[in-house]
Amino acid sequence: MKPNFTEKSEQKIQEALSHYPTRQAALLPVFWIAQEQFGWISQEVMELIAARLDLSPAHVYGVATFYTMLYKKPVGEYHLQVCRTLPCALMGSDSIIGHLKKRLGIEDGETTEDKKFTLTTVECLASCGTGPAMMVNEKYYEGLTAEKVDQILEKLK
Amino acid sequence: MELVLTKNFSLPESWTLAVYEKTGGYQAVRKALQMKPADVINEVKSSGLRGRGGAGFPAGMKWGFVPQNTGKPTYLCVNADESEPGTFKDRPILEKDPHRLIEGAMIASYAIQCHTAYIYIRGEFDLSLKRIEAAVQEAYRKGYLGKNIFGSGYDLEIYIHRGAGAYICGEETALIESLEGKRGYPRIKPPFPAVQGLFGCPTVVNNVETLSSVPFIIEKGAAAYKAIGTEKSPGAKLFSICGPVKKPGVYEVPLGTPLRTLIREYAGGMADGKVLKAVIPGGSSVPILTAQEVEEVNLDYESLQSKGSMLGSGGVIVIDEGYCIVRALMNLARFYAHESCGQCSPCREGTGWSYKILKRFEEGEGTEQDIDLLLDIGKKMTGMTVCVLADALAMPIASHIGKFREEFENHIGKSCPATS
Numbered sequence: 001m002k003p004n005f006t007e008k009s010e011q012k013i014q015e016a017l018s019h020y021p022t023r024q025a026a027l028l029p030v031f032w033i034a035q036e037q038f039g040w041i042s043q044e045v046m047e048l049i050a051a052r053l054d055l056s057p058a059h060v061y062g063v064a065t066f067y068t069m070l071y072k073k074p075v076g077e078y079h080l081q082v083c084r085t086l087p088c089a090l091m092g093s094d095s096i097i098g099h100l101k102k103r104l105g106i107e108d109g110e111t112t113e114d115k116k117f118t119l120t121t122v123e124c125l126a127s128c129g130t131g132p133a134m135m136v137n138e139k140y141y142e143g144l145t146a147e148k149v150d151q152i153l154e155k156l157k
Numbered sequence: 158m159e160l161v162l163t164k165n166f167s168l169p170e171s172w173t174l175a176v177y178e179k180t181g182g183y184q185a186v187r188k189a190l191q192m193k194p195a196d197v198i199n200e201v202k203s204s205g206l207r208g209r210g211g212a213g214f215p216a217g218m219k220w221g222f223v224p225q226n227t228g229k230p231t232y233l234c235v236n237a238d239e240s241e242p243g244t245f246k247d248r249p250i251l252e253k254d255p256h257r258l259i260e261g262a263m264i265a266s267y268a269i270q271c272h273t274a275y276i277y278i279r280g281e282f283d284l285s286l287k288r289i290e291a292a293v294q295e296a297y298r299k300g301y302l303g304k305n306i307f308g309s310g311y312d313l314e315i316y317i318h319r320g321a322g323a324y325i326c327g328e329e330t331a332l333i334e335s336l337e338g339k340r341g342y343p344r345i346k347p348p349f350p351a352v353q354g355l356f357g358c359p360t361v362v363n364n365v366e367t368l369s370s371v372p373f374i375i376e377k378g379a380a381a382y383k384a385i386g387t388e389k390s391p392g393a394k395l396f397s398i399c400g401p402v403k404k405p406g407v408y409e410v411p412l413g414t415p416l417r418t419l420i421r422e423y424a425g426g427m428a429d430g431k432v433l434k435a436v437i438p439g440g441s442s443v444p445i446l447t448a449q450e451v452e453e454v455n456l457d458y459e460s461l462q463s464k465g466s467m468l469g470s471g472g473v474i475v476i477d478e479g480y481c482i483v484r485a486l487m488n489l490a491r492f493y494a495h496e497s498c499g500q501c502s503p504c505r506e507g508t509g510w511s512y513k514i515l516k517r518f519e520e521g522e523g524t525e526q527d528i529d530l531l532l533d534i535g536k537k538m539t540g541m542t543v544c545v546l547a548d549a550l551a552m553p554i555a556s557h558i559g560k561f562r563e564e565f566e567n568h569i570g571k572s573c574p575a576t577s
Binding site for chain 1: 341
């Protein structure tokens with residue numbers, strides 16, 4: 001079945017469209033609305049967005065693939081995005097990433113079999129003074145240690 | 158020094174309108190609305206305020222470039238897409254004092270006669286987004302935004318636009334492209350945004366910290382602002398400091414403060430058992446300083462330039478003796494390769510190629526020729542692209558190798574000898 005926007009999403013889209021003089025400018029807001037509703041941006045969702053905003057599917061695809069926070073494949077219930085850029089690396093992010101891989105039994109970019117956790121290494125979260133840092137869904141966890149990571153995983157289980 | 162940017166940070170619920178107003182908030186914009194727009198611009202010009210996003214262009218001059226009576230709308234874009242590694246100074250403004258930013262954006266909008274402003278905020282900043290959204294709503298509810306603000310006849314709408322994780326969108330023309338619903342590809346300049354920016358209309362793009370400095374300037378006057386800092390680098394600046402220091406964080410200091418003071422007094426010195434090796438003083442893209450140079454330099458535009466580095470965004474990255482410079486450069490090359498938008502070949506290919514060579518070094522397979530090859534690639538990336546992302550890696554390549562060449566040579570034929 002082809003995806004469709006819910007009434008709630010449609011209201012948000014109308015609101016977003018009112019902020020800009022062109023429909024195309026509402027593309028990023030509509031991506032966020034779509035990701036909130038569907039969990040990720042599939043090709044069918046891209047086609048839905050293209051039709052809604054009078055854009056070509058190719059344009060929508062080109063934009064979606066440019067931005068790392070728009071998921072082009074499904075992610076687990078908890079998406080662990082661990083910063084690996086220099087300030088976090090100076091504070092030991094490499095070992096945090098290694099610890100997470102071991103604990104979850106997955107590699108970077110993979111999802112656990114029970115679809116609970118996805119692990120992704122990302123570039124700079126602007127949490128440099130409190131590194132190593134990771135984002136779980138939309139919440140920041142900072143000053144990570146192996147013990148702290150274990151506690152976070154335990155809470156999320 | 159009278160604090161310009163952080164005076165409210167420690168107050169309970171500092172992000173609310175009630176607290177902001179109790180500390181004198183929204184008085185500066187009332188004053189500005191009684192001035193002529195040109196006089197507001199002149200006051201900011203006189204203050205010597207330079208853009209705090211990294212490029213350091215005089216803010217008032219930027220506003221002055223906007224042509225009037227073009228028949229087109231004028232736009233203000235607030236650049237809250239903070240993504241430079243080492244730089245986390247805008248985040249506390251958004252989280253702890255969002256109304257200061259809104260007031261600064263209102264004054265700037267009035268000065269350039271803009272009626273629609275967008276706050277482009279980086280997608281990862283969840284708490285910042287919530288706080289700035291709530292603050293904008295509070296301002297609307299009080300009638301501080303919308304039609305006929307403070308009975309002045311001036312109208313202004315402010316909308317929040319959330320980015321989606323692309324570092325390049327902090328570059329002002331890429332930000333505009335992204336706002337227009339496209340990939341964040343930087344534009345060739347000229348035309349500059351002031352003439353042809355968002356939706357083809359005159360546009361000013363200003364950083365969060367720049368705009369948050371404006372209420373002070375209007376309220377207390379350009380002279381009061383100029384009294385802080387140095388003659389050529391007036392005012393206060395937020396510096397974020399990270400790495401193995403005792404108290405990493407965001408500190409407001411007068412420009413001209415010695416870098417060693419920021420490290421030793423504000424950040425409490427090196428963490429226990431750590432010895433300073435090097436500092437990247439202005440966000441990851443600027444040339445690195447040796448421990449000796451750290452002793453000799455002040456945090457202002459001219460002093461850092463005299464040492465071959467830059468003030469940049471004010472993101473100070475401290476590196477200790479236990480950390481390998483080759484590894485540090487490899488990490489940065491990976492960042493820039495990942496974040497290159499791919500529009501220009503020298504950047505798209507150069508950043509990725511540099512990363513591959515440096516990774517080889519870390520794995521013990523680097524050669525003497527590779528060191529020169531890295532320098533050569535860096536030279537061929539410099540100034541050859543639409544924006545400066547390529548230069549942002551070329552500068553660290555040249556300075557890391559130039560100042561720490563022996564560490565690269567020590568890697569030849571063996572894997573990293575100093576992995577911490």
